[in-house]
Amino acid sequence: MKHSLSDRLAILSDAAKYDASCSSSGAGRRDSAQSKGLGSTGNGICHAYTPDGRCISLLKILMTNFCIYDCAYCINRSSSNVQRARFSVEEVVWLTLEFYRRNYIEGLFLSSGIIRSSDDTMAQMVKIARDLRIEHGFRGYIHLKTIPNASSALLTEAGLYADRLSINVEMPTEQGLASYAPQKQAVEIRQSMEKMRNCIDASKDKTLAGRKAPRFAPGGQSTQMIIGADAATDRDILESSSLLYGGYKLRRVYYSAFSPIPDASALLPVKAPPLLREHRLYQADWLFRFYGFQFSEITASQPEGMLDLDLDPKLAWALANRAMFPVDLNRASREMLLRVPGLGVKSVKAVLAARRYRQLRLEDLAKLNVSVRKVKPFLQAVGWSPTRLSDQHNIRQLFLSQPQQLFLL
Incomplete structure (x- = not known):
């Protein structure tokens, strides 16, 4: 039996809750006062607070939770026994505009399971962003979760309409990705990040004629890795983050503590890691990004490469x-x-x-x-x-x- 629109919205918004890489930092504003359009982008998104105290949010959904991949850690993997649903391109566009008109949201975070092929899925996501921007003049925030092995042309077009792009590395190490998601290739993920970095850099330069290059993902790119699903230590995780920040100029690396899922693979742990571990990783990440620390020194004195759960990383470093x-x-x-x-x-x-x-x-x-x-x-x-x-x-x-x-x- 086909689900109603409200049922599908409930299913696909719930399925999107596992994606933490959601932010509008650095996106700036698409000023609708200067050109006809609908909506505006603030300084924060997804229940974030702006400097003037406003709380703004976005519609965070999957286009579909059908997926041809069978990643062990994903609740939407092909072998998972979950309710499946799917939106059409027109339905996502309509929902975004109607939610905005009702003042529920100021933007869209869109991800998707992979259906038929990476290019087919990415093409539909790009069409959603293009229709919102071109057909409806939507000036609000758009964050697209891109498909790593989609064609370069589609990834490039996505950046023309989205404020931020993200490509999940999924696991902290290549070994972990090979074990838990053998259908995904770490080299393809990093090649896509490299393409995005080059396009973002190029958008900041002027053309030979002295004109400003087309706007391209002004909020940059981000990624997410799952913590506690494999045997990677905090030192391994932070080392991977260091390479991602340095090599691809990421705006953010998000850390998502593994949460046990129904019908889980035997590869996965039975218990979730303590949420405090995720919090300590964010603190260490903050020290790297804003305080001049190197990830290697943060974990240098920590036994077995794990951050101290009792003390924040800065205090632990000072005492060491x-x-x-x-x-x-x-x-x-x-x-x-x-x-x-x-x-x-x-x-x-x-x-x-x-x-x-x-x-x-x-x-x-x-x-x-x-x-x-x-x-x-x-x-x-x-x-x-x-x-x-x-x-x-x-x-x-x-x-x-x-x-x-x-x-x-």
Whole structure:
């Protein structure tokens, strides 16, 4: 029996919840005030908050959860016993426009199982984006999950209409992908990422005639990897992320903790990894992207290549390198201040600006909304010089069990 539109929407929106790589960072705006069109893109998407406090969201669905692939970790794999549904191109376009008109969404995140062939599926997804942009003047956010081994022409066309493209690497290592998704090839995924990177770079250059190149995926590209389905350590995962950021200029790598699925393959673990592991990976990723850390040093002191679940990666690194502390609040470089637990990018910027005019005390940090309790053991300032962390016994346990004693350091 054919499902109704509302039934299919329920099935295919639920099936899309496993895809975490959903963001509009860096997409900018398609200004509908300057040209006739419908919708607008904000600074965040998918239940994100903009700087002015607005919460904006998008329609996040699969075009279909039918799939010719049989990836062990995927609930929509061909051998899975799940309800199947499919939208036509026209239905996805209609849903997007109607949801926007009702002020439910400001954009679309579209992914799909692979039906018939990669090119056939990708062609339909591109047609959806093209019809929204060209036929209906839709100016809202569009994020397309591309099919890695689709033709170059289709991938290139997708970037002309989408604000962001993403291609999932799926597993942290090539060995993991070969074991759990043998129908997918790591080399094809990376070749597609390379094509996207080249197109994005080219769109930022001017043509020989001095004209601006056509807009191409201004929000860049992202990817997602599943955590805890295979034996990859956090060191393996972060090493893979480092290569992806450096080689393909990705905007984001998303980490998705494996969740047990019905009728699971015998290859998969019975229990899900702790969600705290996913959180620690995001923290480590943040240190790499904004704090000047290298992934290799974050896990260098961690046994068996796993991040400490009890301490955030920055604090764990500081305790493993305690001889480098305390640092002088008034003399330390920006790079070193960013490594102080409790100091963020904005607070370090404020410290550097303030100390140009006078010597700073710990009390001044409180005025910058910095937690003095967190930074006190790691900083030296006017009127304050803590005991060196290297002189303390069982310092890790002290941070875990008796944080109030940090005032005594």
